[in-house]
Amino acid sequence: MNTYLLLEPDLAEVAEASIKKIQQRLGCKKPKIEEPFDPNINYCPTIHWKTKTHIVVCDVASSPFPDSIRDFYSDVSVKGIAVKVIIAYPLERQTDIKKYEAEKKKAKEYGIGLISFDSGGFAAIENLGVSIPLHLSPIRLSDYKQKIRPLIEEAYEAYMIDGKPEVGLQKLGQSIENIVLNLACEAKKKDKFTFSGFNPPTYIAQSKLIGELIKESIVDVGVLGMCKSFCKDRNAVSHKPKSRKEAISIEEKMKANFNIGLRILLDLPTALTQKHYKLKP
Known part of the structure; x- marks a missing residue:
């Protein structure tokens, strides 16, 4: 002892x-x-x-x-x-x-x-x-649409409680990707999204899909631009740090990305509603 x-x-x-x-x-x-x-x-x-x-x-x-x-x-x-x-x-x-x-x-x-x-x-x-x-401040779930509150809570708990911030960020990112993909599918069915390279369930890179949605202004391009940046930045923090200095840098970016993801999940549902699309997480 x-x-x-x-x-x-x-x-x-x-x-x-x-x-x-x-x-x-x-x-x-x-x-x-x-x-x-x-x-x-x-x-x-x-x-x-x-x-x-x-x-x-x-x-x-x-x-x-x-x-x-x-x-x-x-x-x-x-x-x-x-x-x-x-x-x-x-x-x-x-x-x-x-x-x-x-x-x-x-x-x-x-x-x-x-x-x-x-x-x-x-x-x-x-x-x-x-x-x-x-460290993240507690999230006020009531600020978010009812449909996505369980997803946000699950991501937050993985990040803060389970001590797996990379998993929490991944869960948040997956929720955003699903919403964007379902938006694209609905817009295609309504003949609003005409990009010929989008043929679900055939795979398309998320950044490419968002870029095409922006070109056709399917919903607010500012919100879609935030989604595209989030997708790019999330990939940038996926590697393991090799030193304490690098760990701090990655963790600061990871925290910033998570907060951006939360902001997207506030703004994206509103952008969908404005153009009469359904929120499908």
Whole structure:
């Protein structure tokens, strides 16, 4: 067992179990114990790892969202460091259920991963969260059309809760592609879209299809142009980073792309309605 000087003795077992879980899930190797991970960040987490692309921090605490995490999160955000934060906590100390649920919700809003430890000595990863540069604000689903709310919620949860932003972005992109494809099909049936190269179900590249829809002004060309740019930019962040610097750059672009995708899903349904097309996700 590792030696902990700052951690409450009763929480050492939680720390040890969390190390094993994170090593298994993320492939991290030997951790640093109660050491600062950056000279410019005034914080000493219980455990941390430095990988080639990220810093993984695991703080062991009595609850899912300790008070100290707010300032730490703010400092890391300002410095722009690719840090993934995970809080490990004992379930048996969560006696105030209302406070416990509120803290879990807050942790998820911050994109913080959670590991719970039960009285039987079992540690479970509840969610992995995301690197701080990828953090998204909560989405107000009521702003979107009813038909696409479940798709947006699923994409957001994959991105922020499951710790798989690339999957969340892919899900968002697929929803947009489906809407555009169904728009093209409906316009073709109405003889509004005359491009001879569009013959579903024969494959056509999304960027090519959108380009032809723009040429024929099937719906608002500004919105379609945003769709085309989104398609191009989404492909640009699909490769894996090779360094922390590259990871930050990719994550900033991924976050920007996701927000653009959300904007498209606000504006595209309106553009369809204006030209009397149906929204088919």
